[in-house]
Amino acid sequence: xxxxxxxxxxxxxxxxxxxxxxxxxxxxxxxxxxxxxxxxxxxxxxxxxxxxxxxxxxxxxxxxxxxxxxxxxxxxxxxxxxxxxxxxxxxxxxxxxxxxxxxxxxxxxxxxxxxxxxxxxxxxxxxxxxxxxxxxxxxxxxxxxxxxxxxxxxxxxxxxxxxxxxxxxxxxxxxxxxxxxxxxxxxxxxxxxxxxxxxxxxxxxxxxxxxxxxxxxxxxxxxxxxxxxxxxxxxxxxxxxxxxxxxxxxxxxxxxxxxxxxxxxxxxxxxxxxxxxxxxxxxxx
Numbered sequence: 001x002x003x004x005x006x007x008x009x010x011x012x013x014x015x016x017x018x019x020x021x022x023x024x025x026x027x028x029x030x031x032x033x034x035x036x037x038x039x040x041x042x043x044x045x046x047x048x049x050x051x052x053x054x055x056x057x058x059x060x061x062x063x064x065x066x067x068x069x070x071x072x073x074x075x076x077x078x079x080x081x082x083x084x085x086x087x088x089x090x091x092x093x094x095x096x097x098x099x100x101x102x103x104x105x106x107x108x109x110x111x112x113x114x115x116x117x118x119x120x121x122x123x124x125x126x127x128x129x130x131x132x133x134x135x136x137x138x139x140x141x142x143x144x145x146x147x148x149x150x151x152x153x154x155x156x157x158x159x160x161x162x163x164x165x166x167x168x169x170x171x172x173x174x175x176x177x178x179x180x181x182x183x184x185x186x187x188x189x190x191x192x193x194x195x196x197x198x199x200x201x202x203x204x205x206x207x208x209x210x211x212x213x214x215x216x217x218x219x220x221x222x223x224x225x226x227x228x229x230x231x232x233x234x235x236x237x238x239x240x241x242x243x244x245x246x247x248x249x250x251x252x253x254x255x256x257x258x259x260x261x262x263x264x265x266x267x268x269x270x271x272x273x274x275x276x277x278x279x280x281x282x283x284x285x
Contacts, residue, residue, distance in 0.1 A: 027063040027080035027095065034248070034260070036097060039104040042251045042276065043120040052084060052091065056108065059095070062088050066097075071129065073142035076100075079133055094134040101267075107134055177268035179232055180222040181246070181278040183212065191236040196221045196279055198230035201265060227270040231263045234279040247281040254280065 031037045044057055055061040061082035069079045077096050084091035090111040097104050105120040107130035118127060125143040132141035179198065183190055195210040213220050223232070233243040245263040252258035261284035266277055 027061075027066055027082055028059045030066060030078070030080060030095075030097070031059060035102050036104060038248050038251045038264070039102065041253070043104060043106070045251070045276070047119065052087070053108070055082070055084060056093060061085060061093065069133075069138045071132075071138050071142040072140055075142065077133070077138065079138065081134070092134060094130060096130060096133055105130060107131065109134060175270050176224045176226055177270055178222060178224050178273040179230070179266060179268060179277040180220065180273060180275055181232075182280070183219045183221055183234060184244075184278070184280040184282070185236070185238075186282050190219045191238045193238075194234055194236040196223050196232065196234050198223055198225045198232050198266075198268075200226075201229040201231065225268045227268055229265050229267050232266055232277050232279050233263070239282065242282065243284075244279050244282040245284060246277050246279045247284065249281045249284065250278050 031040060040059075049056055059080070059082060062085055063080060063082040066078050066080040069077055071077065076099070078099060080095040080097070082093045082095070083089075091108070092110075093106060093108045095104065095106045103120075105122045105126055106118070107122075107127070108117040108119070109115070110117075116131075118130065122130060129138070129141050129143050132138050183194060183196070185191060185194065190212070193210065194212070195208045197206050197208040199206055207223070207225055209221070209223050211221065213222075221234075231245060233245040235243050245261075246266065247264055248260040248262045249258045251264070252260070261281055263281075266274055268274060
């Protein structure tokens with residue numbers, strides 16, 4: 001009897017352990033990593049989802065455990081494959097995560113109607129890599145290696161926004177990169193003296209500009225920066241001593257449920273433009 005009880009307890013414990021492990025291995029668990037959640041939220045910004053795609057934002061579709069896979073160049077990617085509950089064959093999603101560069105891209109493919117939907121604005125080589133990953137052939141494709149950012153310092157969160165980057169035109173090595181985005185202010189106006197600054201992580205050197213453009217829907221800025229890693233913030237004499245950073249609060253959506261105000265480190269490669277860098281966190285303390 002004692003032996004039977006011991007065996008039953010062991011089986012129950014084993015079942016519980018496997019159940020917990022399975023829960024932790026679901027693709028949804030990737031969002032427990034703060035920078036992945038921030039990057040995922042950023043690339044979904046402005047996207048609309050129909051009822052049958054409602055599983056995508058939370059990665060709570062039918063999924064296998066995320067895997068680390070290598071492409072043809074030997075570069076490692078975390079790959080998560082998901083599909084629509086009760087219609088798995090017709091609505092699939094693959095998520096590619098570059099942990100070294102801390103960037104995220106995704107591809108949704110539907111069969112009826114036949115459609116591809118990319119998240120993260122991947123360029124042509126990255127689109128091919130996503131297609132290969134969805135087909136289970138990642139090892140046969142590759143993309144050029146992007147610059148790898150250093151680890152975050154001073155409590156900042158590192159997020160390389162390769163999804164939002166576009167190469168504007170060929171430029172010589174060593175030329176400046178650009179960050180751009182939308183400005184805000186907790187009032188009914190944008191102070192005329194508001195300027196946007198990039199603080200280089202290593203040297204703490206500031207590069208600032210007060211140039212702004214009025215466009216339909218808001219006020220935007222564009223800031224040219226030497227290649228490097230930066231904290232980007234806005235400041236104005238109307239709010240002395242305060243810096244409104246581009247932060248996790250911004251990419252989270254800027255509502256009361258967003259708890260983290262950590263500034264995000266933005267990698268600026270030469271000749272590239274980082275879009276969607278909105279220094280709007282006026283509520284950080």
